[in-house]
Amino acid sequence: MKTDVDVVILGAGMAGLALARALTGPGLNLSVIVLEPRALKTDTRLWVFPAAPGHALARFATGETRDVSLAGRDARLTASALWTVPAQDVQAAALEALAVSVRARLDTGVRIDGVRPVAGGAEVDSGLGRLRAGQIIDCRPAPDHAVPAGTYAQIVLSCQGRAEGLAPGFALSAPQVEHGGLTFMQRHVLPDGRWLAEAVRFAPPGEAGERLHERLVQTLPSGAQADGLAVRRTVLPLVTAGRRTGAAGAVIAAPARAGGLRFTVGMEALRLTRWAQGAAHDWTDGRPIAPPPDPGSAARAPAQSLLKRLRQGPGAAAAWLTATLASQDADAALAFLAGAGRER
DSSP states (O other): OOOSEEEEEEOOSHHHHHHHHHHTSTTOOOOEEEEESSOOOOOOOEEEEEEOTTOTTGGGOOEEEOEEEETTEEEEOSSOEEEEEEHHHHHHHHHHHHHHOTTEEEEESOOEEEEEEETTEEEEEETTEEEEEEEEEEOSOOGGGSOOTTSOEEEEEEEEEEOSSOOOEEEEOOOEEETTEEEEEEEEEOTTSEEEEEEEEEEOTTOOOTTHHHHHHHHSOTTOOGGGSOOEEEEEESSOOOOOOOOOOSEEEOOOOOOSSSSHHHHHHHHHHHHHHHHHHHHHTTOOOOOOOOOOHHHHHHHHHHHHHHHHOHHHHHHHHHHHHHTSOHHHHHHHHHTOSOOO
8 A cells, every 4th residue: 555654643642742752753764744633732731750760751851859758757769759841841842853854744623533454554534634654543532531430530630830948859648538538738849949739639439529629729838829820630530441452553542541649640651752762663673663551450559459448438548548658668659659669
């Protein structure tokens, strides 16, 4: 089959742009088209995640924190650090790579219809017509990324700002039992005075986190006014479904699949960046791009254990989570919360 392009990427979110940036890197002579059905907006999030130095997003990191407080216990990270990466910088790097490449482009506001494998490749019907490619990588959100009815959810309210005189560090409160679920408060202060505050709710089915804004206000640094801050609301399933990783083919799915109890979005950005870098190597070596690996049972284990205890009662869940954090050193505790530790 004669193709119009080597790779078509559907979706210009976290996964799609990570792959686009990797495939338009030095030494690669690929033709790439990224189709995004919506208008592209600047991603203003701060990705926060624990990792060892030299991780896949290290060049974009603007903050490195080692002093932490976990449920009132002060500690210092030694094997890893808590990194802060502005999503906007990663997004801008991908868009610049697409802009300067003579063989790649991004089209936004494009209707995407049928996607199917065909002999010798794949094709997609779109607002630009029918495009034929060697591979089509579908990075649009998965249907199961939403919270199914009748299940526990993670509800996060977050905001960020800047203040003088704050000691750098990361603090996560002990879990508070409230109205059948658990609530955390989290604040991360960077050395340059920027801060990120979050109120987190592990909510029972049907709850919308109505009282969570009050907790967010309690998390703000002294003098910060909540009324003048942009508050972001994120809702995720407490436990994401496992998915068997398929083989490389003409059409593969590569949606973001957040997991873990904390740092979910940052850890997903790190995982997808590693996958995209590996995909570029695969193509260079003559292999088709494979789907990103599933985060694995270890990534879901903390959330599954918490869900089991929440069903026994929020008091049991809070006691278990507090004891688990207290029994580990700081590096292991943050890895556990991020879904990157050993299965327990």
